[in-house]
Amino acid sequence: MQITQLNLPATMIDLGVGQPDPTLLPLALIRQAADHRLRQGDPSLLQYGTESGNGYFRRELARFLSSGYGVAVDPDRLFITAGATSGLDLVCNRFTKPGNTVFVEEPTYFLALRLFADRGLNVIGLPTDQNGLVVEALEEKLAETRPAFLYTVPTFHNPSGVTLTASRREHLVRLSEQYGFYVVADEVYHLLAYTTAPPPPMVSCDASGTVISLGSFSKILAPGLRLGWIQTAPDIIHRLTRSGLLLSGGGMNPFTSAVVQSAIELGLQQKHLSRLIHIYRQRSADLEAALHEHLSGSATFKNPGGGFFYWLRLPNDIDATALRKEAKKRGANFQPGINFSAAAGLRNYMRLCFVYYDSDRLREGVRRLATVIP
Numbered sequence: 001m002q003i004t005q006l007n008l009p010a011t012m013i014d015l016g017v018g019q020p021d022p023t024l025l026p027l028a029l030i031r032q033a034a035d036h037r038l039r040q041g042d043p044s045l046l047q048y049g050t051e052s053g054n055g056y057f058r059r060e061l062a063r064f065l066s067s068g069y070g071v072a073v074d075p076d077r078l079f080i081t082a083g084a085t086s087g088l089d090l091v092c093n094r095f096t097k098p099g100n101t102v103f104v105e106e107p108t109y110f111l112a113l114r115l116f117a118d119r120g121l122n123v124i125g126l127p128t129d130q131n132g133l134v135v136e137a138l139e140e141k142l143a144e145t146r147p148a149f150l151y152t153v154p155t156f157h158n159p160s161g162v163t164l165t166a167s168r169r170e171h172l173v174r175l176s177e178q179y180g181f182y183v184v185a186d187e188v189y190h191l192l193a194y195t196t197a198p199p200p201p202m203v204s205c206d207a208s209g210t211v212i213s214l215g216s217f218s219k220i221l222a223p224g225l226r227l228g229w230i231q232t233a234p235d236i237i238h239r240l241t242r243s244g245l246l247l248s249g250g251g252m253n254p255f256t257s258a259v260v261q262s263a264i265e266l267g268l269q270q271k272h273l274s275r276l277i278h279i280y281r282q283r284s285a286d287l288e289a290a291l292h293e294h295l296s297g298s299a300t301f302k303n304p305g306g307g308f309f310y311w312l313r314l315p316n317d318i319d320a321t322a323l324r325k326e327a328k329k330r331g332a333n334f335q336p337g338i339n340f341s342a343a344a345g346l347r348n349y350m351r352l353c354f355v356y357y358d359s360d361r362l363r364e365g366v367r368r369l370a371t372v373i374p
């Protein structure tokens with residue numbers, strides 16, 4: 001019987017998997033936090049919750065984020081979600097209609113493309129470079145098309161690893177004010193910085209309420225909690241709370257929120273995050289060393305400085321999807337670039353994740369991949 005989303009043969013090293021290593025999922029931490037919360041004898045955590053999320057939890061989350069972001073976060077600008085995916089879907093629900101256009105980066109997070117397709121949205125990809133979205137290209141595009149929103153992963157991008165520079169962030173927000181569209185900033189990797197401190201989150205450049213920032217506990221605690229947040233202007237939060245989903249079901253995940261509130265109050269969340277950063281920094285370095293050892297002649301790549309991924313560029317005439325068939329026969333796998341394209345491009349790219357496996361498996365995975373890359 002299958003119980004998690006993944007069902008991998010034990011012999012396969014799938015560097016395409018973008019999930020936390022099961023051995024790093026914090027079972028004891030969650031037990032301690034749940035015990036702390038349940039001992040308080042307050043049954044309200046089992047009641048329908050207030051639509052924007054429990055105020056005490058939002059206050060605690062704001063404290064945690066203010067310290068992690070290095071910028072003050074206002075609890076009244078937080079709205080609790082069942083993860084970044086649910087936040088993004090709710091934004092589509094409340095701020096788009098089928099047939100509307102949304103802009104994305106090329107490459108972009110592949111499952112966001114699925115979500116936009118589910119909502120009947122028309123997706124246009126915009127170019128990126130080593131500094132993230134090319135904002136000048138966006139400006140040109142805005143002369144002909146006005147999107148409902150632009151979706152960006154500004155920090156430690158999935159899949160490319162790049163981080164949008166501070167000046168581009170400001171320029172992007174200015175354009176959103178000038179042309180009247182929202183910037184939906186998926187900032188789920190922001191707190192996972194290993195060698196490079198990113199600029200402040202997108203949402204902190206937002207003077208007039210055009211940025212909707214998505215955050216999540218999936219990458220810093222556990223995806224199975226299905227817990228995240230949106231940080232944005234109060235009028236946008238008000239509009240989110242007026243959805244049928246919230247009016248009928250109440251705020252999202254009040255029980256989990258209460259447990260995670262204890263995890264933050266007890267300092268357990270911060271301790272866990274520091275441990276993840278320590279481990280992922282080493283894994284990133286080990287994957288990179290293996291890439292230099294085995295693939296330096298055929299692939300180009302850049303240290304992402306944080307997040308989960310390396311993005312490899314192969315020679316133009318190589319189709320990563322075709323390589324994948326051969327790689328699987330040798331017990332290795334990855335995500336081909338085409339999956340991250342809004343226009344069926346990026347065929348000569350591949351995404352590798354360095355958090356799911358330990359360093360020995362990462363090295364062995366790269367060694368196996370190198371046997372199929374010319």
Ligand SMILES: Cc1ncc(COP(=O)(O)O)c(C=O)c1O
Pocket residue numbers: 018082083084085086109153158186188215216217218223227228
């Ligand atoms: C950019 C990005 N957004 C969202 C998600 C999913 O987040 P959540 O588990 O909070 O829905 C992921 C997970 O891979 C991701 O990489």
